[in-house]
Amino acid sequence: MAADKDAAFVLPRGATGLFQSKDGPPPEVDRRTFRTALYAAARAAKGQVGRVEEQAHPRSFHTATVVARTGEDVILCHAHHPWIAFAEELRDWYTDEFLTPPPWAHVFADLGFEVLDRVRLTTPLTDVDTSVLTQGERRDIRFYGITTLGGVLFNSWD
Structure with missing residues (x-):
């Protein structure tokens, strides 16, 4: 059954990338699965994988690029949940600089990732279920x- 794109996005634990040690670390996206999907996407784009940078504190996501004849696509992969986004340029944080996924983005979905589109990522936080966020996350x-939802998911907060 397809997900309802109009349904409120529910932020799960770990969505901000921040966690309290007493709660233990949030889940982690398997990096090997991300790399597998990335190389499959590059083949589908008739291009090659460019830069790949794994998540490092305080960033909440991995970044990569796919370089093809049509240009360079920037891919963001959330470090704790299987969310993929596309952006205009490589940065340490994002607010609303997201792009519509390219036609070959389905490759990520085929390998278990959820590809988030620009409309979803620029959803105002008032339309997102933020009930699991801690006081510290709300403060940040x-x-x-x-x-925006994308600003919460793809951040570099300390």
């Missing part, structure tokens, strides 16, 4: 002025 959202 206010401090950094984050107002």
